Amino acid sequence: MTTVAQHGQRYPGTASRILDAAEALVQLRGFNGFSYADIAADLHITKAALHYHFAGKADLGEALINRYARSFGEALAAIASGGGPAPRKLADYAGLYLRLLGQHKMCLCGMLAAEYQTLPQPMRVAVIRFFDANENWLEAVLEEGRQDGSLEFTGDSRDAARMIVSGMEGAMLIARTYGDVDRFRVAADSLLAGIASAPWPLSTP
Amino acid sequence: MTTVAQHGQRYPGTASRILDAAEALVQLRGFNGFSYADIAADLHITKAALHYHFAGKADLGEALINRYARSFGEALAAIASGGGPAPRKLADYAGLYLRLLGQHKMCLCGMLAAEYQTLPQPMRVAVIRFFDANENWLEAVLEEGRQDGSLEFTGDSRDAARMIVSGMEGAMLIARTYGDVDRFRVAADSLLAGIASAPWPLSTP
DNA sequence: AGATTCTGACTTACCAGTAGGTCAGCGTCA
DNA sequence: TGACGCTGACCTACTGGTAAGTCAGAATCT
Numbered sequence: 001m002t003t004v005a006q007h008g009q010r011y012p013g014t015a016s017r018i019l020d021a022a023e024a025l026v027q028l029r030g031f032n033g034f035s036y037a038d039i040a041a042d043l044h045i046t047k048a049a050l051h052y053h054f055a056g057k058a059d060l061g062e063a064l065i066n067r068y069a070r071s072f073g074e075a076l077a078a079i080a081s082g083g084g085p086a087p088r089k090l091a092d093y094a095g096l097y098l099r100l101l102g103q104h105k106m107c108l109c110g111m112l113a114a115e116y117q118t119l120p121q122p123m124r125v126a127v128i129r130f131f132d133a134n135e136n137w138l139e140a141v142l143e144e145g146r147q148d149g150s151l152e153f154t155g156d157s158r159d160a161a162r163m164i165v166s167g168m169e170g171a172m173l174i175a176r177t178y179g180d181v182d183r184f185r186v187a188a189d190s191l192l193a194g195i196a197s198a199p200w201p202l203s204t205p
Numbered sequence: 206m207t208t209v210a211q212h213g214q215r216y217p218g219t220a221s222r223i224l225d226a227a228e229a230l231v232q233l234r235g236f237n238g239f240s241y242a243d244i245a246a247d248l249h250i251t252k253a254a255l256h257y258h259f260a261g262k263a264d265l266g267e268a269l270i271n272r273y274a275r276s277f278g279e280a281l282a283a284i285a286s287g288g289g290p291a292p293r294k295l296a297d298y299a300g301l302y303l304r305l306l307g308q309h310k311m312c313l314c315g316m317l318a319a320e321y322q323t324l325p326q327p328m329r330v331a332v333i334r335f336f337d338a339n340e341n342w343l344e345a346v347l348e349e350g351r352q353d354g355s356l357e358f359t360g361d362s363r364d365a366a367r368m369i370v371s372g373m374e375g376a377m378l379i380a381r382t383y384g385d386v387d388r389f390r391v392a393a394d395s396l397l398a399g400i401a402s403a404p405w406p407l408s409t410p
Numbered sequence: 411a412g413a414t415t416c417t418g419a420c421t422t423a424c425c426a427g428t429a430g431g432t433c434a435g436c437g438t439c440a
Numbered sequence: 441t442g443a444c445g446c447t448g449a450c451c452t453a454c455t456g457g458t459a460a461g462t463c464a465g466a467a468t469c470t
Contacts, residue, residue: 011412032237033323035455047456049420057456104320113382114311115317118238131379155395162379163372163392170375174336174367177318187368190360194399219445241428254446256431 001079015053017043022064031061031115049196058120061112065126068108069133072096076137086145087196090164092187093138097168101181110169135161142195153195160195167191220258222248227269232310236266236320236328263325268319270331273313274338277301281342290402291350295369298343299393302373306386315374340366347400358400365400372396 020041025034036047036057054060079092097107109130116124138161145151153160168188176186226247230239241252241262259265262348277335284297321329343366350356358365373393380389 029323030237030320032235033320046421054418110378111319113378114316115235115238116382120232127382159391159395162388163395166375166379166392167372169378170371172373173318174317174371177321177332183367186364187371190364190368251447257446
């Protein structure tokens with residue numbers, strides 16, 4: 001059974017490869033844009049094997065978001081503990097999305113946000129959790145930067161955090177449509193420039 | 206056959222009702238989130254009747270974007286010829302999206318941008334055209350505002366236009382996920398505030 | 411050690427339901 | 441009479457999902 005997926009955080013062997021394939025498919029084509037058959041073909045296993053590891057598509061989707069949110073959270077924690085100044089942290093934050101775009105992928109949860117109305121309840125909850133976590137992290141960074149003077153912005157830092165999240169997701173959405181990573185770079189740059197008191201360009205990877 | 210859709214701009218009777226139903230479905234659930242059967246059920250006609258008016262789902266999708274782009278273009282023209290100052294025009298622009306959000310709908314093309322990788326070529330082209338038109342319109346307004354001093358921003362006005370488009374789409378995406386129109390209002394407000402030299406709050410409809 | 415049992419990780423073969431799409435023909439109205 | 445707008449009946453491909461069986465290897469018993 002799906003014991004590992006249920007009380008587990010680590011997915012061994014096949015389960016993890018299934019998640020990898022599914023993640024790539026969702027980021028490319030959306031949750032309604034692929035089928036169990038697609039994953040099965042990718043991994044050269046049968047559809048039934050998928051059902052062995054993840055009871056249904058909804059379960060797979062939920063596991064997918066949770067794993068994504070966890071690894072994204074770890075990346076955020078790494079940036080936060082990196083010790084750089086707040087504007088640097090914001091630039092690194094944008095860099096996380098930039099890396100995805102290089103592979104023509106959307107943010108997993110940005111993609112799922114578009115399909116939100118068609119998602120099963122547990123997936124909806126998980127998507128919201130992801131955005132909440134992003135907002136929390138950004139709010140802390142913004143507050144920190146405002147305190148030490150490296151950031152200058154007016155109004156609620158929570159609102160500013162929300163604007164950054166939606167700005168990033170929107171910039172990804174459009175940039176990917178045009179197949180033009182630079183669109184994202186420029187948009188993210190000027191979005192953050194409106195907040196920093198001195199320029200902190202995105203690191204070009 | 207699809208004569209009307211092909212060399213036509215106006216859709217009479219049933220064809221127009223089909224487009225209405227399809228448009229609502231795409232904005233709610235995405236292009237991959239509904240089927241011909243859904244539209245047929247909504248309108249109490251048969252699937253075959255749909256195929257009479259629009260040869261295939263791809264044709265329907267293309268007609269959908271074209272009609273949407275045209276009516277959106279007309280709304281933009283109306284704002285432009287309204288004669289208000291540039292910041293007012295920008296606020297009205299945001300108001301167009303705001304109205305959609307009130308019905309839990311995404312911008313049609315924002316939705317399709319997410320599904321871009323799964324769309325047939327003609328639909329892709331039409332989506333790009335929509336965004337290009339938005340950018341053109343915004344660029345003109347920004348340039349005008351910069352000239353008469355009602356707007357203050359640094360850098361290319363084309364880049365600023367792009368940032369506004371992606372900011373709007375992203376703000377819609379996230380706000381709709383949370384089912385919270387105010388999120389959009391706040392994000393759009395502070396996005397535009399970063400450009401205007403004096404505050405021009407969104408008109409609350 | 412050897413036989414037994416059990417389990418994890420699958421496969422094969424199937425299901426009902428739905429997807430988009432076709433086509434002959436029917437009624438209505440100019 | 442003929443075009444227009446549509447229906448009913450169908451088709452094939454594919455959807456997520458299931459039931460039953462296989463099979464290597466670990467665990468247990470003798």
